[in-house]
Amino acid sequence: xxxxxxxxxxxxxxxxxxxxxxxxxxxxxxxxxxxxxxxxxxxxxxxxxxxxxxxxxxxxxxxxxxxxxxxxxxxxxxxxxxxxxxxxxxxxxxxxxxxxxxxxxxxxxxxxxxxxxxxxxxxxxxxxxxxxxxxxxxxxxxxxxxxxxxxxxxxxxxxxxxxxxxxxxxxxxxxxxxxxxxxxxxxxxxxxxxxxxxxxxxxxxxxxxxxxxxxxxxxxxxxxxxxxxxxxxxxxxxxxxxxxxxxxxxxxxxxxxxxxxxxxxxxxxxxxxxxxxxxxxxxxxxxxxxxxxxxxxxxxxxxxxxxxxxxxxxxxxxxxxxxxxxxxxxxxxxxxxxxxxxxxxxxxxxxxxxxxxxxxxxxxxxxxxxxxxxxxxxxxxxxxxxxxxxxxxxxxxxxxxxxxxxxxxxxxxxxxxxxxxxxxxxxxxxxxxxxxxxxxxxxxxxxxxxxxxxxxxxxxx
Amino acid sequence: xxxxxxxxxxxxxxxxxxxxxxxxxxxxxxxxxxxxxxxxxxxxxxxxxxxxxxxxxxxxxxxxxxxxxxxxxxxxxxxxxxxxxxxxxxxxxxxxxxxxxxxxxxxxxxxxxxxxxxxxxxxxxxxxxxxxxxxxxxxxxxxxxxxxxxxxxxxxxxxxxxxxxxxxxxxxxxxxxxxxxxxxxxxxxxxxxxxxxxxxxxxxxxxxxxxxxxxxxxxxxxxxxxxxxxxxxxxxxxxxxxxxxxxxxxxxxxxxxxxxxxxxxxxxxxxxxxxxxxxxxxxxxxxxxxxxxxxxxxxxxxxxxxxxxxxxxxxxxxxxxxxxxxxxxxxxxxxxxxxxxxxxxxxxxxx
Numbered sequence: 001x002x003x004x005x006x007x008x009x010x011x012x013x014x015x016x017x018x019x020x021x022x023x024x025x026x027x028x029x030x031x032x033x034x035x036x037x038x039x040x041x042x043x044x045x046x047x048x049x050x051x052x053x054x055x056x057x058x059x060x061x062x063x064x065x066x067x068x069x070x071x072x073x074x075x076x077x078x079x080x081x082x083x084x085x086x087x088x089x090x091x092x093x094x095x096x097x098x099x100x101x102x103x104x105x106x107x108x109x110x111x112x113x114x115x116x117x118x119x120x121x122x123x124x125x126x127x128x129x130x131x132x133x134x135x136x137x138x139x140x141x142x143x144x145x146x147x148x149x150x151x152x153x154x155x156x157x158x159x160x161x162x163x164x165x166x167x168x169x170x171x172x173x174x175x176x177x178x179x180x181x182x183x184x185x186x187x188x189x190x191x192x193x194x195x196x197x198x199x200x201x202x203x204x205x206x207x208x209x210x211x212x213x214x215x216x217x218x219x220x221x222x223x224x225x226x227x228x229x230x231x232x233x234x235x236x237x238x239x240x241x242x243x244x245x246x247x248x249x250x251x252x253x254x255x256x257x258x259x260x261x262x263x264x265x266x267x268x269x270x271x272x273x274x275x276x277x278x279x280x281x282x283x284x285x286x287x288x289x290x291x292x293x294x295x296x297x298x299x300x301x302x303x304x305x306x307x308x309x310x311x312x313x314x315x316x317x318x319x320x321x322x323x324x325x326x327x328x329x330x331x332x333x334x335x336x337x338x339x340x341x342x343x344x345x346x347x348x349x350x351x352x353x354x355x356x357x358x359x360x361x362x363x364x365x366x367x368x369x370x371x372x373x374x375x376x377x378x379x380x381x382x383x384x385x386x387x388x389x390x391x392x393x394x395x396x397x398x399x400x401x402x403x404x405x406x407x408x409x410x411x412x413x414x415x416x417x418x419x420x421x422x423x424x425x426x427x428x429x430x431x432x433x434x435x436x437x438x439x440x441x442x443x444x445x446x447x448x449x450x451x452x453x454x455x456x457x458x459x460x461x
Numbered sequence: 462x463x464x465x466x467x468x469x470x471x472x473x474x475x476x477x478x479x480x481x482x483x484x485x486x487x488x489x490x491x492x493x494x495x496x497x498x499x500x501x502x503x504x505x506x507x508x509x510x511x512x513x514x515x516x517x518x519x520x521x522x523x524x525x526x527x528x529x530x531x532x533x534x535x536x537x538x539x540x541x542x543x544x545x546x547x548x549x550x551x552x553x554x555x556x557x558x559x560x561x562x563x564x565x566x567x568x569x570x571x572x573x574x575x576x577x578x579x580x581x582x583x584x585x586x587x588x589x590x591x592x593x594x595x596x597x598x599x600x601x602x603x604x605x606x607x608x609x610x611x612x613x614x615x616x617x618x619x620x621x622x623x624x625x626x627x628x629x630x631x632x633x634x635x636x637x638x639x640x641x642x643x644x645x646x647x648x649x650x651x652x653x654x655x656x657x658x659x660x661x662x663x664x665x666x667x668x669x670x671x672x673x674x675x676x677x678x679x680x681x682x683x684x685x686x687x688x689x690x691x692x693x694x695x696x697x698x699x700x701x702x703x704x705x706x707x708x709x710x711x712x713x714x715x716x717x718x719x720x721x722x723x724x725x726x727x728x729x730x731x732x733x734x735x736x737x738x739x740x741x742x743x744x745x746x747x748x749x750x751x752x753x754x755x756x757x758x759x760x761x762x763x764x765x766x767x768x769x770x771x772x773x774x775x776x777x778x779x780x781x782x783x784x785x786x787x788x789x790x791x792x793x794x795x796x797x798x799x800x801x802x803x804x805x806x807x808x809x810x811x812x
Contacts, residue, residue, distance in 0.1 A: 054496045055512060056505050065508060072521055206601055209614050252604055259583060259600035 013391060015407050017346040019381035024341045024357075025371040026330070031339050034360035034370060036323050041356050043349040045382060047342045048329045058328040066104065067321035073107045074314050080114060081303050081310070084296075100320055103313065110306055117302065121295045128288045129229040133194045133237070134265045135281045140220045140239035141192040141267045142274045190243045191253055194222065195262035197236040203260050207242060210252045216243040229263065241267075342375070346384050380406050387412075394419060466663055466770035473551045478769070480549075481778050484542055485766060487514040489785055491810045497792050498804045506531065506793060514538070528793040535786045540592045543779065553661060557772050559620065560654050561779050565594025566621055567650060571643045573602040574611070578639070624649035641693075644684060644701045651677050651703050664771035670705075672776065675761060677706035678735070679754050685716045685725055686750075707732055755809045759784060763811070781811055 022044075026034050038044050050058055058064075195203055204217050219240040227234050240262070242253055257264055268274055330341040345353055357370040383406050387395045391412065397419070398412040427433060443450070470478075489497075493513060500506045503526040507519050510531075518534040547558050569590040576586040583603045590599070596619050605611040612625045624646045651673060658669035681702045688698055699717040703709070708716065715728035726742075729735045738753045758780070765777040788808045795804045 054499070055508060056500070061508075065504065068508070068511075068520075069524060072523070075521060202597060206614065210604065255604045256601055259603060 013385060013387065013413050014410055016383040016385055016404065016410065017348065019344045019346055019384060019406070020350070021375045021377035021381070022343055022345055022353075023371075023373055023375050024339075024343070026339045026341065027366055027368045027370070028337050028339065030360050030364035030366040030370065031327060031330075032323060033364045034357055035326050036319070037356040037360050038353065039319070039323060039326070041349075041352060044343045044345045044353060046326055046329050047344075049331045049340070049342060050329060059332045060324045060327050063324045064321060064328070066100075067317055067324060070104055070107055070317050071314070071321070073111050074310065074317060076111065077114070077303075077306050077310060078314075080118075081307050084300055084303050086300060086303055086307060100316075103316065107313075110302075113302060114299075117295070117299050121292065121299065124288060124292050124295060125227075126229045128285065128292055129227050130263070131281055131285050131288065132226060133229070133263055135278060135285065136222050136226070136237075137192055137194050137239050137265045138267055138274055138278050138281065140222065141241050142271070143220070144218050144241045145190075145267065145269060188243055188245055189250065190241050191250070191257070191264055192239070192241045192267045193257060193262050193264035194226075194237050194239050195257075195260060196228070197221065197238045199260050199262075200238045200240070203240075203256070203262065206256055206260070207253060210256060211244060211249045214244065214246075214249065215253075217241075218243075228261075230261070344382050346386075382406070383408075385410060385412070391416065470770035474554055474770075474772070477546055477549055477554065478774060480546065481774050482766070485774075485778050485781070488781060488811055489513060489788075494788065494792075494808060494810055497789075498801070498808070500792075500796055503528070503531070503793060503797055506796060510789075528790065528797050531793050532786060532790045535789055536592060539779070539782050539786065542782075543593060546775070554772060554775075556657070557661075557665075558775060560657060561776055562593045563620060563650050563654075564647065565591045566596060566619070567594075567643060567646045569594040569599060570602060570616070570621070570646075571639055573599065574605065575639055577603045577605075621646065621650075624653065641697070641701070644680075647680065648701060648703050651680075652705065655703075655705050661772070664768055665773055668765050668768065668771055668773035669776065672761060672765065672773065674706040675758065677703040678708045678712075679758070681706070681708055681713065681716060682725065682729065682750075682754075685719055686722060689719070689721060707734065752807055752809065755784065759809050759811055784809060785811065 024034075055061065200219060204219075207215055207217060217240060219238045222237040222239055225234045226237050228237075244250065244253060254264070268277065327339070330339040332339055354372055357372055361369050383404055385395055394415045395410075395412045398410075398415060404410055424433065427436075493509070496509055497506060500509065504524065507522065507526055510516065510519055515535055515538060518538050519531070522530055522534070543558070543562075547555060550558055572590060573583075573586050576589075577583070583600055586603075587600055599615075601615055602611065605614060612622075616622055616625060655670065655673050655677075658666050658673065660666075661669075684698065684701050695717045699713060702713045702716070712728060712732065716725065719725045719728060726739050729739050734757075738750075738757055741753055742749055762777040762780050765773045791807045792804055795801055
């Protein structure tokens with residue numbers, strides 16, 4: 001009976017491939033190469049012989065950690081590239097493979113460089129944003145003060161007659177001092193600054209409550225989105241001016257400003273002084289802009305050069321991690337200095353696997369060859385269907401319901417006919433069908449170009 | 462109607478109950494804790510955690526890790542899950558979920574006020590606050606001088622406003638008063654939460670009353686033990702006990718007059734559920750009391766998952782996750798300070 005079954009012609013996709021349990025005994029020096037060649041072949045499924053061990057009791061745990069560290073650095077680079085808005089090149093530079101240790105050193109260097117550049121430009125950016133805010137506050141708050149200047153000066157004249165002050169001040173400016181001035185100055189004072197628009201309402205309410213209503217709050221929108229110096233987030237801002245009197249109120253208002261993240265900038269009373277300071281600030285701004293631009297260009301250059309290699313590096317690191325994860329599944333025999341592994345492979349692939357192992361032995365200049373022999377298995381082998389590009393889609397859909405057992409009849413063969421038929425029955429529409437056909441033809445025609453792009457997965461089906 | 466929740470609960474709460482049960486299945490098990498306890502360095506802990514649900518949160522941290530980073534990222538995961546659930550919830554589940562965080566809000570308020578009293582920087586204090594308890598304008602707490610101002614300026618806008626009616630005084634904020642304030646607020650919060658659950662009725666009321674009663678009793682015992690030897694009078698102490706729970710009202714009478722731990726033990730042993738906790742401790746020992754209480758709490762929280770179609774699972778899940786983060790913090794600290802022998806002192810296994 002068994003001879004009859006074995007002599008039947010192979011039924012290809014109808015039944016799963018015949019599998020055999022094999023055992024590999026690999027000497028240590030050719031282990032890495034052997035596993036990576038077998039990985040490229042993709043026809044051997046290893047059994048995990050170290051299943052009871054925890055992740056950090058396995059042999060190659062340090063290498064896995066290093067791979068994890070390298071992939072973290074690569075993710076960091078990718079984030080930086082996206083943040084800087086550089087488009088990755090469509091034609092990546094293909095270079096000969098770099099060794100893992102060299103790659104590690106290179107990555108560490110690049111990361112160090114990037115972090116340094118980031119921190120340098122951070123400080124410059126902060127100063128730039130602060131000056132930008134200062135300029136806007138000067139322009140907008142100036143308009144408040146000009147209009148309110150008239151009646152507050154009149155008030156001050158009244159007060160000054162009654163107040164006997166021991167201080168002497170410039171006769172040019174009135175007794176209205178900026179909040180940066182000396183303590184306990186009677187009269188109306190003000191604090192000017194800029195705050196996020198979303199917080200402005202709560203800010204005003206808090207100020208009102210804290211000073212029991214003894215304050216005047218004027219605000220004007222800043223007009224454009226500015227980057228906040230501390231949080232580096234673009235937000236819409238509002239310029240405000242708070243008029244108040246008394247030292248207690250000043251302290252409270254300053255604390256509240258600090259708590260809400262409002263930045264306070266001193267604005268001089270005098271119109272000419274305002275213009276002078278605005279001019280100074282503008283000139284400093286343009287200087288800083290030049291410096292910042294140079295810094296950004298330098299950074300972009302570094303990022304583009306990293307970007308060329310990024311995909312290649314990422315695939316390399318992933319491959320290495322997979323190799324070490326597989327090596328962790330093998331049993332390490334310290335006395336004989338070799339690794340023992342067990343796995344399932346389809347019968348037709350035996351020759352290819354032996355060929356790959358042979359190449360690995362030769363390439364790693366090992367004295368001892370890799371031993372590869374078949375074992376008897378008690379449990380049922382895994383199911384493996386050899387599909388091509390077309391049948392792969394149907395096989396995946398059927399597998400989503402459940403994978404067939406070993407050598408069970410494969411329902412995917414029938415679905416090649418029934419799925420399109422049922423789909424057509426569902427639509428039942430000639431025009432709709434033509435549109436779908438044209439869309440599918442376009443995708444098939446552009447297949448090779450689309451498969452190299454990042455969004456490959458969606459086009460697979 | 463109690464007993465017929467299965468007919469109507471899933472309309473609004475079905476999705477979120479499924480989500481929370483999925484999260485609960487991802488809590489660390491005893492096997493995970495055993496592996497973690499065997500770690501030698503923080504990097505091993507990170508590697509082990511990256512195989513659990515915490516993986517995506519920890520994978521981008523550079524190598525020299527600190528325990529605070531680990532705890533921060535794990536808390537971030539809890540906050541993300543909570544926010545997701547809160548977005549998807551309808552009334553009354555959304556109110557219920559918000560109630561769970563009021564405890565953290567109270568803690569944050571007290572933290573900032575205490576910190577300001579000791580002249581700490583506001584930004585530094587903000588970083589130490591628990592993210593679940595943040596509310597707008599929390600930073601401005603630093604400006605308040607006394608409790609009345611605290612209420613008038615900030616808390617009147619927050620959900621904590623109704624809890625303040627019992628403790629508005631014009632006294633200045635100092636350490637003692639802040640603790641009294643914290644406990645008064647918490648008492649009001651627990652009673653409010655209890656009433657809310659009773660209003661919801663059904664399985665939620667039953668399960669939540671049990672959990673909240675345990676919480677109230679635990680706080681009563683802790684207040685008693687912590688105030689032995691301080692200048693808190695008996696009447697003040699009695700005012701801080703909640704007015705529900707197994708110990709109310711006779712247990713509270715006894716606890717109010719206790720002057721040392723053995724008297725507390727004597728008072729508690731009259732209640733069978735708590736007798737088992739106290740019997741584990743030998744005389745005069747109070748360090749293990751915390752762990753015993755945590756273990757009992759975890760047991761009750763796990764029991765809440767046995768029943769379906771009630772809101773208690775959300776409360777239980779948040780508490781279990783917090784306990785897990787506490788465990789992780791303890792393990793990380795022990796590993797970082799090379800005191801592996803003390804690891805099992807304070808780790809409470811959930812399953």
